[in-house]
Amino acid sequence: MRKILMDCDTGGDDATAISLAVASDDIELLGVTACMGNLELSETLRNNLALVSYLGVADQVPVAEGSKDPLVRPRWVGAAGEHRLEMPGLPADSELPAPHQLDAVEFMAKVLRESDDKVTLIPLAPLTNIAKLMMQYPELVEEKVDDIILMGGGMYFGNTTGAAELNFYADPEAAKAVFAFGKPVVMCGLDVCYNGYITQQENDEIHAIGNKPAEVFYHMTQHTLKWQKENNGVERALMYDSVPIIYMLHPELFKTVKADIQIETTSELCDGMSVCDARVGQEETGRPRIHTVVLDVDREGYIERVKEILKQAGK
Amino acid sequence: MELKKRPVIIDCDPGEDDAVCLFMMFADEQFDILGITPVCGNKPLDFCTTNALRLCELTGYTDIPVLKGAPKAIFREARTAGDIHGATGLGNVVLPDPVKTVEDEYAWDFIYRQAVAHKGELEILAVGPLTNLATALLKYPDLKDYVKQIVIMGGASGMGNMTPTAEFNIWADPEGAKVVFKSGISMVMMGLEICYDAYVSPEDLKRIRGDKGGRVAGVAADLISKRVDHATANGMPGGVLCDAVSAAYMIDPSVIECEHVHVDVEVSGMLTEGKTVVTRSFTENAKREPNTYLGCGIDQPRFIDLIVAAVEKIDAELAQ
Numbered sequence: 001m002r003k004i005l006m007d008c009d010t011g012g013d014d015a016t017a018i019s020l021a022v023a024s025d026d027i028e029l030l031g032v033t034a035c036m037g038n039l040e041l042s043e044t045l046r047n048n049l050a051l052v053s054y055l056g057v058a059d060q061v062p063v064a065e066g067s068k069d070p071l072v073r074p075r076w077v078g079a080a081g082e083h084r085l086e087m088p089g090l091p092a093d094s095e096l097p098a099p100h101q102l103d104a105v106e107f108m109a110k111v112l113r114e115s116d117d118k119v120t121l122i123p124l125a126p127l128t129n130i131a132k133l134m135m136q137y138p139e140l141v142e143e144k145v146d147d148i149i150l151m152g153g154g155m156y157f158g159n160t161t162g163a164a165e166l167n168f169y170a171d172p173e174a175a176k177a178v179f180a181f182g183k184p185v186v187m188c189g190l191d192v193c194y195n196g197y198i199t200q201q202e203n204d205e206i207h208a209i210g211n212k213p214a215e216v217f218y219h220m221t222q223h224t225l226k227w228q229k230e231n232n233g234v235e236r237a238l239m240y241d242s243v244p245i246i247y248m249l250h251p252e253l254f255k256t257v258k259a260d261i262q263i264e265t266t267s268e269l270c271d272g273m274s275v276c277d278a279r280v281g282q283e284e285t286g287r288p289r290i291h292t293v294v295l296d297v298d299r300e301g302y303i304e305r306v307k308e309i310l311k312q313a314g315k
Numbered sequence: 316m317e318l319k320k321r322p323v324i325i326d327c328d329p330g331e332d333d334a335v336c337l338f339m340m341f342a343d344e345q346f347d348i349l350g351i352t353p354v355c356g357n358k359p360l361d362f363c364t365t366n367a368l369r370l371c372e373l374t375g376y377t378d379i380p381v382l383k384g385a386p387k388a389i390f391r392e393a394r395t396a397g398d399i400h401g402a403t404g405l406g407n408v409v410l411p412d413p414v415k416t417v418e419d420e421y422a423w424d425f426i427y428r429q430a431v432a433h434k435g436e437l438e439i440l441a442v443g444p445l446t447n448l449a450t451a452l453l454k455y456p457d458l459k460d461y462v463k464q465i466v467i468m469g470g471a472s473g474m475g476n477m478t479p480t481a482e483f484n485i486w487a488d489p490e491g492a493k494v495v496f497k498s499g500i501s502m503v504m505m506g507l508e509i510c511y512d513a514y515v516s517p518e519d520l521k522r523i524r525g526d527k528g529g530r531v532a533g534v535a536a537d538l539i540s541k542r543v544d545h546a547t548a549n550g551m552p553g554g555v556l557c558d559a560v561s562a563a564y565m566i567d568p569s570v571i572e573c574e575h576v577h578v579d580v581e582v583s584g585m586l587t588e589g590k591t592v593v594t595r596s597f598t599e600n601a602k603r604e605p606n607t608y609l610g611c612g613i614d615q616p617r618f619i620d621l622i623v624a625a626v627e628k629i630d631a632e633l634a635q
Contacts, residue, residue: 156473162577162594162603163587260479267584270480275586277479281549285479 002248003028003117005108007066009037009078009125009167010047012220013241015085017124017151018048020245020306022055023213023313027249030111031062033104035125037170038078041068044125047085049096054089055212058097066104067128070171076126078166087219104129109137118146120248123178124241126167127152131174134181141183148183149244153274154190155259155293164272165190168263172272176263179274184290187261188243189274192254192294196243197236200225202303206310214310217242242306247294250305255296258289320347322433323565324426326384327558328356328443329366331406331538335622336442336468336558337367338535341376342625343566349429349437350380352422356443356487357396358404360386363443366404368413374531374629377415382422385446388488389453394444396483408537423451430461437461440565441495442468442558444484449491452498464501468561470578470591471507472609481589482507485580489589493580496591502607504578505560506591509571509610513560514546514553515539519619529630535622556622563618564610570621572612577603 008014034045152167160169168175207218224237259278353363387393469484477486524536542554577594
């Protein structure tokens with residue numbers, strides 16, 4: 001059983017990851033913290049609350065409110081305004097559970113302090129909350145966190161700029177702090193995410209599973225499939241935030257490389273870029289390659305595992 | 316009827332792979348090579364200039380003018396590649412000191428003069444740091460209207476070689492490269508990724524050396540052999556010959572597949588200085604008009620064929 005904390009800017013793909021974590025027999029989800037990112041904090045917090053309520057785990061899975069702004073930069077807003085998760089059956093605002101009385105950082109620290117076992121961090125948003133946790137409670141993180149498996153960055157390209165992926169671009173200093181903390185980080189970035197797509201037929205098969213986590217996964221993915229078809233003429237939805245969950249449970253499906261990873265924060269064009277050094281046959285920098293870049297995935301195996309996990313719900 | 320030749324200036328820092336690039340360009344009759352503009356790069360300028368003169372004499376192409384180039388990056392002190400290309404810049408190959416001398420004209424003035432004279436038909440093949448071209452563009456802002464295309468070897472869309480993000484030619488003069496990419500001239504970029512794909516295997520090396528004992532074939536093979544040994548010892552299929560890839564594009568673009576992307580150069584990042592920042596159409600918050608054809612795939616056997624054909628042709632000319 002893996003104990004995990006998820007940090008999310010929910011967001012459709014975050015919702016698929018949360019639904020997998022709730023459904024899995026092998027995961028104990030200790031809490032969800034909200035961060036700005038894809039959306040403003042008020043939206044990501046509300047969406048997280050709605051999701052745990054819909055999935056029937058509001059009593060077991062606290063949701064804590066995190067960072068509204070990046071560590072040192074002006075406010076970042078991926079998409080401004082109101083963005084509810086697009087699926088039927090979510091509770092109205094008046095029916096939402098209350099967020100945890102502690103803020104995200106204090107909540108995570110409490111969970112770590114009280115846990116007998118080590119806890120895995122699954123950051124799926126800008127790394128603001130995680131960087132704050134590391135700087136405020138370095139010993140707790142050192143002692144109680146085992147793996148850090150995040151969605152963000154990219155070894156070969158960006159999506160928000162040519163060099164940077166959205167989560168890192170939104171708060172480059174936070175990303176820098178997390179990779180510089182000293183613990184190995186598994187980076188599920190754009191490289192693997194662009195290979196881990198799901199097709200319409202596969203999503204229909206997921207819909208047929210028929211339980212609540214599968215409903216969440218289906219509707220979130222369906223929204224992306226529809227958008228992709230209308231805007232890019234392709235019937236593929238990229239998986240993004242579900243990748244770290246599947247990697248945690250089934251690392252054998254993935255191709256990875258060890259790398260030194262640093263985050264650029266001082267540039268004109270590359271701020272938020274995950275600078276990965278996995279070069280072969282070139283001059284070494286002398287810096288240890290403690291991090292892992294996830295590059296590729298056995299896509300069919302991935303979809304099979306997603307279905308298998310979703311079917312575990314409610315058994 | 317004789318076909319009109321393509322007017323070309325070759326800007327380079329010879330350099331082992333520059334030498335093979337020059338052989339390929341010299342041998343192809345579709346080009347009218349107006350001049351060679353050496354630049355500080357693999358070696359200090361004096362070395363590169365002397366090597367350009369030597370290579371003209373080796374091949375018998377002594378009527379190609381060699382101009383005076385830039386001794387250092389436009390805003391920075393000189394950066395070179397140390398002894399990666401051996402003590403002279405031509406590896407273990409020893410060529411006599413040249414009789415031919417450098418012209419009394421600066422590269423940037425020559426480039427502008429020829430560009431105007433050829434009324435927009437001039438193509439520039441640039442396989443070193445882009446200092447000469449940047450100087451020309453800064454001195455003559457209307458130069459951009461007279462250049463048909465600039466084909467470079469430089470940059471990388473992924474990891475670099477000098478640093479985790481920067482390739483040597485761009486790292487050596489980031490501001491110079493930025494000026495060139497921002498000029499508005501149609502750019503073709505052969506970056507590290509495609510150069511790694513265009514390897515020379517031990518078998519390919521045998522083909523390049525040939526069995527006729529040709530002088531230029533022998534020099535080309537000697538220039539490449541150390542790279543092949545080093546690469547195969549590191550588990551790679553063959554040595555890289557970056558600058559020759561750009562020559563291959565000039566000779567026959569169908570050998571190389573390109574994608575149309577936006578490229579700009581980072582000049583200030585602590586970790587990314589000298590990185591060619593490639594922005595593709597799917598980038599969400601930073602739509603950029605494409606300005607560069609980026610080489611993304613190469614027909615490696617045909618690439619080797621071009622090298623073999625070039626050195627055979629020059630050796631046949633020398634035998635006459």
